[in-house]
Amino acid sequence: MKIKIDHAKCSGCKLCEVACSLKHTGTANIQRSRIKVFIRERYCLPVIAGPYTEAACNSKNIVMFEGEEISECIMCRASCPAKSVFKEPDVDIPLKCDFCGDPPDPQCVLWCPAGTLELVE
């Protein structure tokens, strides 16, 4: 299973982050969310937390995205020591998307009002 992201539809409302934190922490706390939306002037990009890597990589390439040069770091799903997201605040325990259990029932997909996120085979 995968979550397909059509970022052109995303408006940056962060309801996916709220839904994720409600599921995993029982509170509204978007810093503990396993999905984060990167918001820029021209686009919003939801990124879902992938596996943890112990070291930050050295290849912080600049890539073109939506006509703008951005750090590849933004599109990378890994939870890593160099990022201020995808980890528990204060204790720094890494976070990773678990599709909200088995069978998958991702709350971010359910809550997204814009149809940005879709669960696909």
Place this chain on the structure above:
Amino acid sequence: MLFGWKGKILRIDLTRGNCSVENLPDDVMRDYIGGRGAGVKIFFDEVDPRIDPLSPENKIIFCTGPLTGTGVPSGGRFLAVSKSPLTGTISNPNCGGCFGANLKYAGYDFLIVEGKSPEPVYLSIHNDQVKIKPALHLWGKGTTETENAIRDEEEGTEDPWGKNILSVAMIGPAGENLVKFASIMSDGGRALGRGGLGAVMGSKNLKAIAVKGTGEVYIADVAGFKKAFSDFMDEAIANGELKKRSSFGTWGLLGRAQATGTLSAQNFQLNYLESFRKYENPAVVREQIAVRDEGCFGCPFRCSKRTQILDPAYPGTSKGPEHETIALLGANCGITDIIDICKANYICNEFGMDTITAGATISCAMELFEKGYLTEKEIGYSLNFGNADATVELLKAAAFRQGFGALLAEGGHAVAESCGHPELYMGIKKMGMPAWHPQGRFKGSGIIGLQYATSNVGGCHTRSTLTFNPKSPEPEPLAQWVKHYQDLVAVVDAGVLCWIIYHGPLWEEKPLVWLQLVTGNAYTQDELLLIGERTWNLERLFNLSAGFSAKDDSLPPRMLTEPPFDGQVVNLAELLDAYYRIRGWDENGIPKPETLDRLGLSEWKVKVS
């Protein structure tokens, strides 16, 4: 454990450079919930209503409510409460974006800023780490530049994510120069627009507030909340609200304004503009200027739009113009090209000014010019209706108080008075009237005028609910409608929820549902409306104590005497009479002792009699 609220107030004394944290009193939560009501209560308890709004004695309170940051649909808004330098009344404009949610996650329901810093500063709030930092290097800068610089300073440039989870509220040059209609801008073009609170921040030498929160908000009934969210979304899809608002935001309102004769045009001389027919289809507007939809925190409706015009003098993107701006800086100034309106909107956002009062001020100057009361020599421009270039230049001049801009910066009433024609400024309690013309072409259109005249913050459209087909045109039911929705909107603002979504009959009972599920308190609709009524009366008491009286519940004379060709004059005297009666106020607009008793405001009996 508190559900919804954090139960904390962060207080910053800029004079002494102190920061302290206090508990939010239980009775404030009980009697006013939060947001607007609680903010006004705290403000009134601490501030003498007769002070000069630009003195260090004035305070500014940034308010969230129990629903802020919880994910309640459209529950991402926040307010600021202060005494307005424009009107001299209580002021509590309301703003979207993520600032409110961030303040809440940082652990505070309210942020009180008091005193005056000896030099320019900005506040940095990261949870319990609160610092007052120098901002001399930001003074004079536009809002975009200020926001970017603060994001870099607070989070560095290494980790792009860090900057992304921070919110900034700031003033532009207009606020620094104490322009009476300066706004506080936030998160890339959102505004605490009305009331000139940007000048209050400017008077305190406070350039900006940066806030990042990583804490949580507890919800009493998480399972019930999830279910209610899902049900609400089903409703919003079924009734078409979701699609309508996400597609065109407030741009869809123009057609309705034209159809009902409620568009402010040519300084309210007209209620309809033939040359605006082309924009009655909102798809035309979207096609020309929209870059993307931009949702406020937790809002599925995402009605606001990021926009761009291809002109190197206006780099990057901006937010809006919303319907109000299109009407006031467009139709009301006779400017009929959406690109020109975008330019004026861009300047207001960048320099930090309320587009509504700015539009009302420029349009007033235009009429004064066309009638020969102002000359080209005085203004520096041949300021006929429709002169878009002069409008943009004058807005810039107002922000910096240069030339004729120095007079504009005082507000339209000052411009009109300086020419000996105060009646030509279309403002109420000195605040520019919003887009909806009170002389519509339907029976009972006076309902709009009654809302404006009785608003506690001056000419404002977000204090009650507009209606274009009232059930009866008689004063009694119209006044009843206005009163009922004024009370309901006070509850919406206590949440803090978004007026656009919850102000009308459609979702009138939803604030109750959300407040019950999030706080766990067993409110009833009647209790909530009583809290709303209490808030409304407390604001009224503040204004009465500040020196306002029934004679200030007025409209520009034009609204009462000269109807546009198919519009109706406002029968304000009859409407006010019914309104005061329904409110339980005497003929002088003062709440009667028994009304104050009923609302639990008995302590005010002696003070206002």
